[in-house]
Amino acid sequence: MEILWWQVLLLTLYAGYQIWDELHLYSSISQPVFAGLIAGLIMGDVTTGLVIGGSMQLMILGVGTFGGASRIDANSGTLLAVAFSVALGMEPTQAIATLAVPVASLMIQTDILARFTNTFFAHRIDTKIEEMNYKAIERYYVAGIIPWALSRMIPVFLALAFGGSVVKSVVHFLNTDLKWLGDGLTTAGAVLPAVGFAILLRYLPIKKHYMYFILGFVLTAIFASMFDGMTSLGTAVSGLDKKFDTEFNSLPMLAIALIGFAFAAMEYKRTSLAKPVKPGEMSETHSQNDDEGEIEDDEI
Template sequence: MIGIAQIILLSLLAAFTVVCGQNWWQTANQPVFVGMMAGIIMGDPVTGLFIGGSMQLTVLGIGTFGGSSHIDANSGAVIATAFSVALDMEPTQALAAIAVPVAAILTTVDVLGRFCNTFFQHRIDAMIENDDYKGIERNYLYGIVPWALSRALPVGLALGFGQGVVNQLMALLNGPLAWLGTGLTVAGAVLPAVGFAILLRYLPVRENWHYLILGFVVTILFNYLFNNVKAIGGAVATSVDGFTGNFIGLPMLGIALVGVFVAVSHYKTNAVKAASPDPFASEDDEDEL
């Protein structure tokens, strides 16, 4: 069962993340972070990270432009994590049966939140004519209320009154509709690959196909090396008394620093290209620019 305190905290988490998404600190407005926090609130951060990370990969290639709405992956991760932990539901099954459908349904709530904010926008337009700067600041902050409620209310209602429905759903998926439950589990495991496929549709793969091959080969080599080193460590640990070496942990900090190096190198290369004038550009071209 999900306690009242947990429902309140999860509802506030959903409200906090959507407000963060409308400001410059958007790090918290990511499914992997939301899933982790939901898992901590429910007492199982591993399940939260799995569901949040899977939702992050699923929506990896989905972008929004202008005022367009998108599926609410954050709220889907919160609700799926809560039910998965509370009802001992398979995470991949919760991902496909709860997280994705909830995220899609809450698209309408996102539209409603944007619509409610037009009330404050029109008030600000009128205050601009009167140079009412204090009123503009107040109404700007008032806009936080409909945004926060657009996520807090659905999440709170779903967690408070949806446990019976999810229990019945689990009974069906593990009973008469076991074939469907198995299919949803498989679909949940495949969803991250769908996100990668969508992302590859947007990336300039044809112009940079060599980087794609390099990344694939490096991943295979590191995976092969890691598995063999782990096997050697396991064999040594079983044959040598008192052996305490760790052959399982990956140096995540080192991997992150390699990513920082690649990002900085790419940024500097582009900065140099942008700052360097084209020696072959004619004066007519410069005038046109």
């Protein structure tokens, strides 16, 4: 399967849109999981798109930017990984390790280039502020999206339009002469989401709220085991009696999310009603968390 011209066009346009959404609209459509969904719809394989997008989302789960810091562009990496995975028949986990992660890391350079280029518009805005030219201020402000969008659109377009043969050769080489390396990269791609969880747990105040962490883990394990047992039982009974057509569904992710939301609401209510600390004083809990290196809400 080849990547058609209209697929290249749509993926390129989305690559430019996603950075604009991330900087201005904040609709969350610029997240890797949505990039995987949209790329999957365009390429005709939503399952592969969600697997790659979800894996990349989990990988950057604990990664954040502070100030002017740049981070890997997981969205562009997801777009290319989904496109070539579907077009060349790659395993999603192998596409993550060989395409998504390297491309996302390389896109840090184009992100920095976009930031440097935008200084031109920033200086022009400063000049127009002194002149009280509000129309020009608005015009240069909107024009600032151009370098940001091009920093994503150009690399994605070039990779999709001219990189297909190169990627195809590399994939063939990994699956034949270097099969051991290809299998290793596939395994690494499956493990990468755990890295995001590890980073997230490193910066969450786990030591302060360990009781919720333990409860959430135990409840999830209990419910998962219970529903899996019911599903197995239902399957066994249906095999004995053809009239038994009741379906046993597994615990939905929404239920797990609601349990977590309940814990978060209880903690928020408890902390919001806590006795305020007088000026110049510091609570013992806050002092301990600072020593542990955990990031509190007021530090982000």
